[in-house]
Amino acid sequence: MVRPEVAASLAGRDCSGTTALVTGATGGVGREVALALGRLGADVSVHGRDRDSGEAVASDLRALGADSQFFSADFRDLAQVRGLAERVAGRVDGLDVLVNNAGAHFDDGELADSGVERTFHVNHLAPFLLTTELLDVIPDDGRVVTVASAVHRRASLDLDAVTSVDDYDGFDAYGRSKLANVLFAREFPRRVDGPTAVACHPGFVPSSGLWRNAPLRVRAVMRALSVVPRRLTFGVVDSPGSAAATPTYLAAGPAPEDGAYYEDCAVAEPSAAGRDDDLAARLWEWSADRVDA
Numbered sequence: 481m482v483r484p485e486v487a488a489s490l491a492g493r494d495c496s497g498t499t500a501l502v503t504g505a506t507g508g509v510g511r512e513v514a515l516a517l518g519r520l521g522a523d524v525s526v527h528g529r530d531r532d533s534g535e536a537v538a539s540d541l542r543a544l545g546a547d548s549q550f551f552s553a554d555f556r557d558l559a560q561v562r563g564l565a566e567r568v569a570g571r572v573d574g575l576d577v578l579v580n581n582a583g584a585h586f587d588d589g590e591l592a593d594s595g596v597e598r599t600f601h602v603n604h605l606a607p608f609l610l611t612t613e614l615l616d617v618i619p620d621d622g623r624v625v626t627v628a629s630a631v632h633r634r635a636s637l638d639l640d641a642v643t644s645v646d647d648y649d650g651f652d653a654y655g656r657s658k659l660a661n662v663l664f665a666r667e668f669p670r671r672v673d674g675p676t677a678v679a680c681h682p683g684f685v686p687s688s689g690l691w692r693n694a695p696l697r698v699r700a701v702m703r704a705l706s707v708v709p710r711r712l713t714f715g716v717v718d719s720p721g722s723a724a725a726t727p728t729y730l731a732a733g734p735a736p737e738d739g740a741y742y743e744d745c746a747v748a749e750p751s752a753a754g755r756d757d758d759l760a761a762r763l764w765e766w767s768a769d770r771v772d773a
């Protein structure tokens with residue numbers, strides 16, 4: 481299995497003294513990012529919902545010598561997101577790195593308690609709230625890395641549409657939420673002094689848990705792709721470890737470009753919608769209003 485820190489050319493980098501929180505680190509890409517940061521010497525808090533898996537990752541991190549604790553919070557509930565921020569802020573002196581990795585795809589449309597469509601709520605609104613609640617403990621040289629997706633390129637964002645599940649399409653909703661991740665990082669430097677924010681595409685990981693709510697035929701394709709060796713897919717299919725390279729690079733590597741979107745450990749141009757500064761500003765205002773409502 482490819483080690484993310486090796487794929488990101490960071491092996492040997494010393495992150496001791498760095499404190500990180502990786503959301504959605506109970507499995508998939510987030511688990512590999514958390515372990516990579518731990519191997520580089522960082523102290524890493526682990527977030528997710530599955531307590532057994534989260535405790536196991538925290539235990540693996542402690543075995544590496546890291547200070548680590550598992551924090552449970554369901555991102556469908558903004559009160560739990562606020563509680564997570566409080567608990568993390570109460571435990572660390574400063575949070576050098578926040579990796580907003582938790583994410584989900586839902587095949588069926590549902591409104592969350594916020595009145596926002598569930599995919600947008602979990603994938604955008606929750607990390608928006610978590611990040612803004614943690615800003616007091618993220619130092620000026622800290623980093624906020626949000627795991628978006630290249631599928632943002634297929635998406636458009638109509639803020640009126642995210643409070644409705646009429647004509648819901650799971651893949652459209654997912655792409656729209658990932659576009660919001662890109663726009664969040666883009667707007668961040670205009671709203672926040674100090675920490676650097678970036679978004680990234682990790683890779684295509686058919687073996688991750690992301691597809692658990694997808695239609696049966698999609699799950700069958702993903703299962704089949706999961707067993708094909710990466711070299712036979714011309715590098716298109718990633719393992720969770722190879723997909724963790726770019727978020728690990730952004731969390732622990734050379735200072736990234738503030739507001740930028742990355743693929744394969746390098747700056748990449750997002751879609752036209754992902755470069756829409758008016759939309760990014762409106763999304764920020766809209767999100768701030770929503771989490772205060």
Ligand SMILES: NC(=O)c1ccc[n+]([C@@H]2O[C@H](COP(=O)([O-])OP(=O)(O)OC[C@H]3O[C@@H](n4cnc5c(N)ncnc54)[C@H](OP(=O)(O)O)[C@@H]3O)[C@@H](O)[C@H]2O)c1
Pocket residue numbers: 503504505506507508509510527528529530531533553554555556580581582583584602627628629630681682683684685686688689690691720
């Ligand atoms: N897989 C891909 O091909 C791909 C491609 C591009 C981008 N991405 C992005 O990469 C990130 C990681 O995805 P992955 O592929 O590693 O998927 P994954 O294996 O399903 O991992 C998702 C993580 O998010 C957590 N999570 C999901 N729903 C949550 C909720 N309601 N509240 C709190 N935590 C929640 C899960 O925790 P629990 O299981 O403990 O609930 C899990 O730790 C996501 O942001 C995804 O959009 C993935």
